[in-house]
Amino acid sequence: MEKTKIDIISGFLGAGKTTLIKKLLKDAFQGEQVVLIENEFGEIGIDGGFLKEAGIQIREMNSGCICCSLVGDFGASLKEVISKYHPDRILIEPSGVGKLSDVIKAVQGVEEETGLVLNSYTTVVDAKKCKMYMRNFGEFFNNQVEYAGAIIMSRTDIVDEAKAQASLELLREINAKAAIITTPIEKLDGKKLLDVMEHPVSLAQELMEEEEVCPECGHVHEHGEHHHHDHEEHEHHHDHECGCGHDHDHEEHEHHHDHDHECGCGHDHDHEEHEHHHHDHDHECGCGHDHHDHHHHHADEVFTSWGRETIRKFTRENLEKMLEALSASDEYGIILRAKGMLPAEDGTWIYFDMVPEETEIREGAPEYTGRLCVIGSKLKEDKLAELFGL
């Protein structure tokens, strides 16, 4: 028998968690036995009514917050739910001000004893209020963003594009890895949403998985025959995943620092050449640069990728011109490949694939956000950003 999955749906007060859960119930959890554990903050679950109509069991945990008081009997409580309902899935909707990291920890702590498996941990963020919340609520808000596997921006259907873009950037600053869903959720199939929540993968990662240009020899290797570009020579600790699939551990010295830097790739890549104190960075970039650029050169400085997530809408005509311009000269660097999926002004989605002198533009299904990625050599990032208007 399959293990019961736990999906955590986090988000600040009023973010849109219930709206998301309704959507998932309708599109993605049909035929599954689902139990919702709500841990509402100070109120009696007002969402209970209609969710019960949807045929799911609701457990309210109003006695306290999962993250502070329930750790002790959390396991017992979950076991009781399992033996009573034999659910396929348990949704946990923590109180809007709980720390997601603590809820994740609580679940992980009981996985073994309960036979549950933590399946996803998603945070819903109001695109209109994100900045204000970050400023005013600090950790209460930020923790949920930082620890999310996927982030769903709500109200992107009503907020203006510039504001949504600014929110996206703020979120990306504090969570470099999560898939950030910017497409209004009513435009997406719940199954698609769930898929992204369960497997948040960056575009650069997808791209590089398909075609891995070896930074050392410039060839494309089949999976598995790809050499490891492991340059570690000393002990260090990072946990950084760039998104391009390569290992960028090139330090040759001992480093000790804690940087928490955002890539983007706006170039703030710690170029220290002296002593560094351990860092635990955990950053995913997608820009393909070596972020520990000491005075030596590596092949992956030669092949780089530049990528952006965007809300900006394109037309086929202007995209075609942009892609033509890309390979027409070396104004943007030496372009080897570009790929993306972007929202179009007419409401459809444009997918494109480009290798020099060969461009395919087609219509595709709505994606969770617009994304594009360019791979090449000596990429001129500023120019690329300018070209795509990003």
Ligand SMILES: Nc1nc2c(ncn2[C@@H]2O[C@H](COP(=O)(O)OP(=O)(O)OP(=O)(O)O)[C@@H](O)[C@H]2O)c(=O)[nH]1
């Ligand atoms: N236009 C728009 N409205 C939304 C969206 N998401 C949520 N809302 C509205 O915002 C309000 C709050 O949404 P809920 O889904 O109840 O939010 P919640 O996170 O469950 O709220 P709490 O009960 O505080 O935890 C509702 O009126 C929703 O209809 C969205 O993406 N677009």
